[in-house]
Amino acid sequence: MDFKTLKTFQTIVKYGSFIRAAEEMNYVQSTVTMQMQKLEAELGILLIERGKKFRLTEAGRLFHEQSLQIVKHMDQLQTNLSDLQMGDAGDIRLGVTEPTASYRLPAILGSFLSEYPKIRISVEIGNTPTLAERLHRGEIDLALCSAPDWSLELYFEPLFKESFVVLMPENHELAQQPLITPEHLRGHRLLITAATCPYRRKLERVLQETGSHPLDTMEIGSMTALQFYVESGLGIALVPEITLRPVLAGTTVRTLSGDLIDMTFGILSQPSEYPLSQASLKLYQALKQELSTG
Numbered sequence: 001m002d003f004k005t006l007k008t009f010q011t012i013v014k015y016g017s018f019i020r021a022a023e024e025m026n027y028v029q030s031t032v033t034m035q036m037q038k039l040e041a042e043l044g045i046l047l048i049e050r051g052k053k054f055r056l057t058e059a060g061r062l063f064h065e066q067s068l069q070i071v072k073h074m075d076q077l078q079t080n081l082s083d084l085q086m087g088d089a090g091d092i093r094l095g096v097t098e099p100t101a102s103y104r105l106p107a108i109l110g111s112f113l114s115e116y117p118k119i120r121i122s123v124e125i126g127n128t129p130t131l132a133e134r135l136h137r138g139e140i141d142l143a144l145c146s147a148p149d150w151s152l153e154l155y156f157e158p159l160f161k162e163s164f165v166v167l168m169p170e171n172h173e174l175a176q177q178p179l180i181t182p183e184h185l186r187g188h189r190l191l192i193t194a195a196t197c198p199y200r201r202k203l204e205r206v207l208q209e210t211g212s213h214p215l216d217t218m219e220i221g222s223m224t225a226l227q228f229y230v231e232s233g234l235g236i237a238l239v240p241e242i243t244l245r246p247v248l249a250g251t252t253v254r255t256l257s258g259d260l261i262d263m264t265f266g267i268l269s270q271p272s273e274y275p276l277s278q279a280s281l282k283l284y285q286a287l288k289q290e291l292s293t294g
Contacts, residue, residue: 003074005035009047010071012036013064016054089118090279095131095143096123098223099162099240100265100291105144108290112283119279127194135268141280143268144287158266159291167227167244168236170252181257182207189216189235193223203238203261227251265291 011021012032022029040047047060056064096105101123109121124131124140132148134140147156166180174184185207193200218235220226226237231248238261247253267287269276276284 003071005039006067006071006074008032008035009039010064010067012048012054013056013060018054088116088279090120090277092119092121092142092277092280092283093140094121094123094283095134095140095145095268096125097128097131097145098125099243100144101125102224103242103245104291108287111290112286116279116282119283121283132268135270138270141269141276142284142287144265144291145268146263146265148268153271155269155271156266157269157288158264159288160265162263162265163241164238164256164261164263165241165244166236166254166256167230167239167247167251168254169230169233170250172236172252174236174254175252177254179257180254185236187216189218191218191220191226191229191235191237193226194219194221202263206261 008021008025008027011024012018015021015024018032018036019029021027022032025032036048043059043063045059046057047063049055049057049060105123109123113119113121124134126134128143128145128148131140131143131145132152132154135143135154136152146162147158148154166174168174172188174180174188177184192203216235218229220229220237223239224243226239227243227248229235230237231251238256241253244253267284269284
């Protein structure tokens with residue numbers, strides 16, 4: 001018994017005619033007749049009474065009722081498989097770092113899922129080293145982050161630079177400086193993120209290269225929380241400019257000289273020998289289009 005034969009039987013019952021069923025399914029009538037004969041032979045029971053008037057046997061009525069759901073589920077399965085193959089359906093596991101997770105991604109995913117409502121996306125927020133390791137192990141499909149440790153042999157496509165500014169209380173003495181240099185940071189409490197954060201590591205390298213070592217630091221585990229600690233007067237911080245829209249009352253922003261701390265951000269994926277699913281590829285292209293500064 002195959003799916004085509006089941007559909008043929010259901011179509012015969014729907015129209016009450018072998019001829020109408022053959023027309024609907026674009027078969028010759030002999031094909032429909034042969035399929036029914038084969039089906040009845042396989043089941044070892046008569047389903048359709050032979051005569052001038054179409055009529056199901058008792059077994060035929062039972063078979064029709066219980067095979068309806070089988071045909072319905074198989075039709076849905078075929079549709080789902082087709083959608084999956086075309087990339088219109090599927091599950092995507094996306095990793096993303098802050099601040100993109102909170103400030104850029106929601107609008108992008110909203111637009112994407114409106115176009116592809118059958119695609120399901122789970123979002124995991126973490127730092128670049130963690131996301132890169134999870135991608136390497138196959139636990140996520142894509143990541144939006146800064147450039148990872150190249151030892152993992154992943155593919156990174158740069159899309160844009162995350163611009164950083166200096167945030168400080170509006171009554172801070174550095175607020176009188178129109179432009180802040182790394183040297184200005186000496187001697188002031190600097191609020192910094194977790195040790196694994198790439199932004200922090202780059203900041204530390206910049207300060208070491210310039211010889212400006214802050215005498216006082218305070219570690220705050222969340223980059224998006226830094227501005228609230230600045231607001232409370234606990235120190236100054238280098239924060240992504242996008243997180244300061246609007247700038248909190250009682251704080252002010254100054255530009256850091258050059259682009260020393262700006263971070264390149266992009267899409268991280270498996271190397272080419274591990275191709276993306278069609279759904280993941282469509283998301284990749286959407287992210288690239290929306291985030292690229294090209």
